[in-house]
Amino acid sequence: MTNPFENALAQLARANTVSPVNPTLLTLLQAPNREIRISIPVSMDDGSVRVFEGYRVEYNNARGPYKGGIRYHQDTDIYEVKALALWMALKCAVANIPMGGGKGGVTVDPKKLSKKELENLSRGWIRELADVLGPTKDVPAPDVNTTSEIMDWMNDEYGKITGDTTGAFITGKSLDKGGSEGRGTATAQGGFYVFEALRSRFGLPDKCTVVVQGFGNAGLNACELWTKAGHMIVGTSDSQGAIVKADGIDVDALKAYKKEKGTVIGFPGSTTVTNAQLLETACDVLIPAALENQITKENAANIKAKVVLELANGPTTPEADDILFGRNIPVVPDILANSGGVTVSTYEWEQNMKNEHWTEAQVFEKLKAAMNAEANGIADKAATLKTDLRRAAFLIALGRIGEAMKLK
Ligand code: GLU
Numbered sequence: 257m258t259n260p261f262e263n264a265l266a267q268l269a270r271a272n273t274v275s276p277v278n279p280t281l282l283t284l285l286q287a288p289n290r291e292i293r294i295s296i297p298v299s300m301d302d303g304s305v306r307v308f309e310g311y312r313v314e315y316n317n318a319r320g321p322y323k324g325g326i327r328y329h330q331d332t333d334i335y336e337v338k339a340l341a342l343w344m345a346l347k348c349a350v351a352n353i354p355m356g357g358g359k360g361g362v363t364v365d366p367k368k369l370s371k372k373e374l375e376n377l378s379r380g381w382i383r384e385l386a387d388v389l390g391p392t393k394d395v396p397a398p399d400v401n402t403t404s405e406i407m408d409w410m411n412d413e414y415g416k417i418t419g420d421t422t423g424a425f426i427t428g429k430s431l432d433k434g435g436s437e438g439r440g441t442a443t444a445q446g447g448f449y450v451f452e453a454l455r456s457r458f459g460l461p462d463k464c465t466v467v468v469q470g471f472g473n474a475g476l477n478a479c480e481l482w483t484k485a486g487h488m489i490v491g492t493s494d495s496q497g498a499i500v501k502a503d504g505i506d507v508d509a510l511k512a513y514k515k516e517k518g519t520v521i522g523f524p525g526s527t528t529v530t531n532a533q534l535l536e537t538a539c540d541v542l543i544p545a546a547l548e549n550q551i552t553k554e555n556a557a558n559i560k561a562k563v564v565l566e567l568a569n570g571p572t573t574p575e576a577d578d579i580l581f582g583r584n585i586p587v588v589p590d591i592l593a594n595s596g597g598v599t600v601s602t603y604e605w606e607q608n609m610k611n612e613h614w615t616e617a618q619v620f621e622k623l624k625a626a627m628n629a630e631a632n633g634i635a636d637k638a639a640t641l642k643t644d645l646r647r648a649a650f651l652i653a654l655g656r657i658g659e660a661m662k663l664k
Pocket of ligand 1: 324325326395396397398399427569597601
């Protein structure tokens with residue numbers, strides 16, 4: 257599989273071919289400001305101790321504190337975390353929030369840990385990194401396989417070590433621990449606002465057929481939001497496999513089914529397909545909401561969706577971008593489409609800093625206005641430059657980071 261960090265650097269170079277980027281900025285963005293690898297000793301339930309490898313990459317803080325989630329996954333490694341950290345720097349610039357980019361992770365399959373072991377691991381990650389984190393330094397959040405409960409453990413541990421109990425050093429906490437209204441669904445909600453803002457430009461029908469790859473936080477909430485708006489989910493997947501159902505999936509029923517069986521596979525009325533078949537299913541909108549490297553030069557020619565909207569980070573490789581652009585299939589890039597998550601994270605940070613609590617209506621009103629403005633700005637730029645949305649988004653982000661670096 258392609259190394260996601262090489263893909264991220266190739267995306268930078270690809271943006272530079274359309275409109276030249278400040279060469280010093282491009283050079284500076286080839287590597288993170290700092291990358292930290294830690295060993296986390298964890299007491300296991302059987303009395304043994306296991307050591308897990310963890311990471312925090314602080315990519316760029318020209319626009320504000322490093323910001324980005326923590327991923328728990330068996331395939332997570334330093335290259336993935338570096339790619340995700342660079343994307344965070346660009347994403348926060350696209351979203352126009354006062355944050356830089358960072359990312360964290362642990363190489364672990366969290367499904368194989370007990371709840372107590374997961375808590376020990378999460379507290380351990382904070383113990384090793386408490387020095388570099390902080391509300392004005394580096395502000396983590398959830399990502400793949402990390403939840404508000406994990407953020408709460410981390411927040412508690414950080415408070416014990418530093419005495420800072422404002423919660424402002426970490427976002428995605430649960431509501432009663434200083435979390436923001438709307439944070440749980442913000443990634444999908446932001447993606448939906450972008451979809452709404454751009455739908456007519458894409459010439460999509462009022463009622464779309466939608467394939468959502470992934471049924472985690474982003475994927476499940478996307479299935480719910482698009483269904484609520486009258487669209488039809490015709491395929492989805494989880495880490496165990498994929499299903500399609502041409503006459504539409506009842507998302508509430510699938511959610512209940514998954515809760516009981518632990519997978520979407522076998523959902524009544526659906527057909528089990530491979531992940532590759534799911535991505536190639538005919539639909540109006542394909543929403544990758546799982547991991548990187550899903551749409552590649554191997555399958556980009558077979559994608560039948562009219563539009564791809566990336567709720568996952570890095571699901572499309574640069575070669576696939578070229579193929580899809582050539583086929584006139586717009587790809588709404590991750591750094592725009594999923595930026596609702598970090599935007600509401602930043603609202604959470606702001607509320608914690610000011611000791612305020614905003615209503616859900618306030619949060620979503622602000623989010624909608626922000627996503628609308630950014631989506632239209634990027635689409636306009638792409639039209640002017642006759643390029644794709646990713647290159648336009650990168651150029652806008654790079655312009656903003658470059659400006660901040662000069663000010664510094
Ligand atoms: N993990 C999310 C992302 O990739 C959210 C990050 C955050 O809220 O800081 O954008």
